[in-house]
Amino acid sequence: MNDQELMKDTKLYTRWAIALSLVLVVIWPGIMFSTGYIYSLQFFKGWVCLAFGWLIIAALFITIRPLIELYKEYK
Template sequence: MKGNKHQLSEDAKLCKRWAFGLTALLIIGFPGVMFLTGYSYSLEFFKGWTYLSFSWLIIAGLYIAFRPVVEYMQGKDGQP
C-alpha cells in the first residue's frame, strides 16, 4: 500500500509539472514572444487565440472531472 502512495505522489508531481509547463508555454510564452517582437495582433487572430484557449480550458476541465468517475465505474481491475 505504501508503494502505491509513493507512486501516486510521483505521478501527481509529474502531471503538475507538465500542466504548469504547458500552460506557461501556450498561454504566456507563445503570445509573449510575439508581443516582444512587435507583432501587431489582428482582431481575427486574437479571437482565434481566445477561442483556442477557452476550448482547451473546457476540454481539460471536463477530462479532469469525468476521468475519475470512469475509473471508479470500471473498478480496480478494469471490470465494472
C-alpha cells in the same frame, strides 16, 4: 492507487502544468510581443476560441476520468 503511485503522478502532472503554463502564457506571447506583431481582431478571436476549447477539454477530462476510474475499481 497507493500513495507512491499518487506521488509519482502528482510530480508528473505538476511538471506538465508548469511547462504548459510557461509556454502558453509567457514564452509564446513574449515572442510575439518582442517581434512587434500587431494583434488583429481575427487573431484575438482565435485565441479566445482556443482558450474555450482548452477549458472544455479540461472540464470533460476532470469530470469523466474519475468516473472511469471508479467504474474500473468496482469492476
